[in-house]
Amino acid sequence: MTALDWLVLVGSVAFIAIYGTVRNARVSTAQDYLKGGDLRWPTIGLSIMATQASAVTFLSVPGQAYEDGMRFVQFYFGLPLAMVIISAVFVPMYYRMRVFTAYEYLEQRFDVRVRVLAALLFMMGRGLAAGISLYAPAIILSALLGWSLNAMNVLIGAVVILYTVTGGAKAVSQTQKQQMVVILAGILVAAVVIAANLPVSVADATTLAGALGRMEIIDLSLDPNSRYTLWSGLTGGLFLSLSYFGTDQSQVQRYIGGRSLTESRLGLLFNGLFKIPMQALILFIGVLMFAFYLFEKPPVFFNEPTLEAVRQTEHADELAALEARWDEAFEARRAQAEALARADTPEARAGLQAAQAEMDGLRDEAKALIRQAVPTAELQDGDYIFLSFVLAWMPPGLVGLLVAVILMAAMSSTSSELSALGSTSVVDLYKRLVRPDADEAHTVRMSKLFTVSWGLVAVAFATFAALLDNLIEAVNILGSIFYGVILGIFLLALFFRRVRATPALLAAIVGQVAVVGLFLASDIGFLWFNLIGCALVVGLALCFQAVGGALRQLKGDTP
Numbered sequence: 001m002t003a004l005d006w007l008v009l010v011g012s013v014a015f016i017a018i019y020g021t022v023r024n025a026r027v028s029t030a031q032d033y034l035k036g037g038d039l040r041w042p043t044i045g046l047s048i049m050a051t052q053a054s055a056v057t058f059l060s061v062p063g064q065a066y067e068d069g070m071r072f073v074q075f076y077f078g079l080p081l082a083m084v085i086i087s088a089v090f091v092p093m094y095y096r097m098r099v100f101t102a103y104e105y106l107e108q109r110f111d112v113r114v115r116v117l118a119a120l121l122f123m124m125g126r127g128l129a130a131g132i133s134l135y136a137p138a139i140i141l142s143a144l145l146g147w148s149l150n151a152m153n154v155l156i157g158a159v160v161i162l163y164t165v166t167g168g169a170k171a172v173s174q175t176q177k178q179q180m181v182v183i184l185a186g187i188l189v190a191a192v193v194i195a196a197n198l199p200v201s202v203a204d205a206t207t208l209a210g211a212l213g214r215m216e217i218i219d220l221s222l223d224p225n226s227r228y229t230l231w232s233g234l235t236g237g238l239f240l241s242l243s244y245f246g247t248d249q250s251q252v253q254r255y256i257g258g259r260s261l262t263e264s265r266l267g268l269l270f271n272g273l274f275k276i277p278m279q280a281l282i283l284f285i286g287v288l289m290f291a292f293y294l295f296e297k298p299p300v301f302f303n304e305p306t307l308e309a310v311r312q313t314e315h316a317d318e319l320a321a322l323e324a325r326w327d328e329a330f331e332a333r334r335a336q337a338e339a340l341a342r343a344d345t346p347e348a349r350a351g352l353q354a355a356q357a358e359m360d361g362l363r364d365e366a367k368a369l370i371r372q373a374v375p376t377a378e379l380q381d382g383d384y385i386f387l388s389f390v391l392a393w394m395p396p397g398l399v400g401l402l403v404a405v406i407l408m409a410a411m412s413s414t415s416s417e418l419s420a421l422g423s424t425s426v427v428d429l430y431k432r433l434v435r436p437d438a439d440e441a442h443t444v445r446m447s448k449l450f451t452v453s454w455g456l457v458a459v460a461f462a463t464f465a466a467l468l469d470n471l472i473e474a475v476n477i478l479g480s481i482f483y484g485v486i487l488g489i490f491l492l493a494l495f496f497r498r499v500r501a502t503p504a505l506l507a508a509i510v511g512q513v514a515v516v517g518l519f520l521a522s523d524i525g526f527l528w529f530n531l532i533g534c535a536l537v538v539g540l541a542l543c544f545q546a547v548g549g550a551l552r553q554l555k556g557d558t559p
């Protein structure tokens with residue numbers, strides 16, 4: 001990076017971190033620290049979007065589109081409807097009860113056991129996801145500075161922990177507003193620069209990408225093993241969004257601190273309106289990158305340090321020979337792409353598809369060679385594709401801006417996760433089970449301690465994230481494993497008033513075990529776990545309630 005890039009990067013990130021620390025350093029009440037204070041709807045809406053838009057989004061989503069196309073956008077099709085349902089059902093309930101966390105409601109409806117179980121499920125899923133959020137930007141700085149990934153995890157984690165602990169939920173929400181403005185600007189700049197660098201028009205680039213399956217947005221397949229279809233998005237995506245925005249404390253915390261019920265609803269609806277277009281644009285950036293690399297030679301493997309490690313082994317000559325074949329295959333594909341750009345004919349499409357299949361085969365060979373030469377290497381390089389493009393092709397200044405976007409996204413999502421984990425730990429566990437008489441000052445101190453502890457857990461798990469195939473999928477898989485069960489508990493509480501605590505508790509435990517078992521033993525697309533988990537909890541609870549009622553009747557009739 002140039003001096004200008006470093007100035008843009010350090011200046012923007014430092015401003016946000018200092019702003020969040022200094023402006024909210026005097027937050028001392030539990031109301032402001034745990035809920036965020038008196039927020040207006042633009043702050044709520046941008047904060048919700050920033051919580052979702054982690055560094056994983058900007059590293060993995062373009063790479064996802066580069067390799068698989070636009071299908072991933074179907075993941076979000078259930079979100080707008082979820083925002084309407086949450087605004088109508090969940091938000092009024094939280095305001096009426098004046099809760100600090102979503103799980104307080106469950107004790108009033110059931111008992112403390114159900115409340116603690118739901119809080120623990122949230123903390124397990126979100127605590128691990130926070131580690132993945134930290135790992136994503138560590139990839140960037142390790143590539144830029146040549147430092148180890150673990151050192152980067154610790155450094156970024158320390159910065160996020162600092163301003164999150166200092167100002168709590170209020171600092172998180174206020175800084176996320178500025179972060180999201182920079183993020184949106186960076187997305188637009190990236191799209192414009194990539195489009196300007198294309199050797200063909202955007203329309204021709206779209207045609208070329210479409211010929212290779214990258215523009216297929218809607219998949220009507222009924223195959224449950226297919227991860228991204230219209231049906232999984234409208235059902236599994238709906239249930240995931242309902243659980244994430246309605247019961248996940250990292251999101252609930254963003255809007256229960258609103259100035260009014262209306263402000264919170266407007267913030268949620270703002271997110272429902274703009275999330276799909278934003279995500280589609282990020283995916284389209286990946287598609288444009290793919291079209292760009294039809295004319296500019298991409299590396300056979302995007303993780304350059306891994307290739308360099310192979311070159312230091314006895315397999316260096318094999319890699320050199322494979323890269324020579326890669327160069328020849330690229331020239332053949334470029335010729336086919338130019339032919340299709342001149343005339344869109346079935347023959348030209350078939351030629352391009354055959355050339356692409358040849359290059360796909362060479363990439364598979366490269367991964368097999370890497371596995372043989374460096375057995376511990378990460379073989380999935382999708383998370384490096386966008387970063388590789390930014391460092392190689394973006395002009396000075398914009399590299400720093402886009403790296404800053406990725407880092408800010410990491411800071412925003414991780415800080416909200418740590419703040420929510422801290423508040424859940426202190427409100428639902430510590431104050432409820434250990435010190436119910438704790439005053440506000442003690443509550444704030446313990447929340448800070450729990451936030452630091454969860455930050456350390458996230459840093460520790462970030463060292464494991466390198467073993468995951470695709471970070472954006474890993475985050476959503478983690479959520480899908482836990483969210484369906486949590487949502488099922490809340491639906492029981494809200495709509496099945498006759499179900500008691502014990503049937504709900506047993507159904508949640510059995511349902512969670514079943515979902516984990518399905519995840520480990522089947523190839524079902526992960527989005528379906530949200531629907532399966534929710535349905536299992538509701539169905540089992542109704543069965544357990546009916547059986548319990550029948551047993552009580554029999555016992556009552558027995559002389």
